[in-house]
Amino acid sequence: QVQLVESGGGLVQPGESLSLSCAASGLTADYYAIAWFRQAPGKEREGVSCFSTSDGNTYYADSVKGRFTISRDNGKNTVHLQMNSLQPEDTGVYYCAADEIFACPITFGGALNKNFEFWGQGTQVTVAS
Numbered sequence: 001q002v003q004l005v006e007s008g009g010g011l012v013q014p015g016e017s018l019s020l021s022c023a024a025s026g027l028t029a030d031y032y033a034i035a036w037f038r039q040a041p042g043k044e045r046e047g048v049s050c051f052s053t054s055d056g057n058t059y060y061a062d063s064v065k066g067r068f069t070i071s072r073d074n075g076k077n078t079v080h081l082q083m084n085s086l087q088p089e090d091t092g093v094y095y096c097a098a099d100e101i102f103a104c105p106i107t108f109g110g111a112l113n114k115n116f117e118f119w120g121q122g123t124q125v126t127v128a129s
Helices: none
Strands: 003-007 010-012 018-025 033-039 046-052 058-060 068-072 078-083 092-099 123-127
Touching (some): 018 092, 018 123, 033 078, 046 068, 058 068
Parallel strands (some): 010 123
Antiparallel strands (some): 018 078, 033 046, 046 058, 068 078, 092 123
């Protein structure tokens, strides 16, 4: 049974930083992709970042490039999302997702495909002054 447990959400002011963690258990494949999605009130869930364990490749949405960094603990199934220079538009519920696939799935339009098999419960990130 695959479980994804997010931690690290909270309330911060604009310009501050926050780090999220996703601890994955139960994944049995040699390679998999772990991603972060977020959903703001009234908006669709969007892909923020993704890490591919097969080759270490990463994906970032244009809106977070240069501000967010995804990383994986060596030899562990824990992925972190370091979020710097947070803005109110970064507010939302952040979900960790995983799938036993070779690479992060990117759509033709350049977005992260949402069809991940496993999902966490989500953690709230609020950026407000």
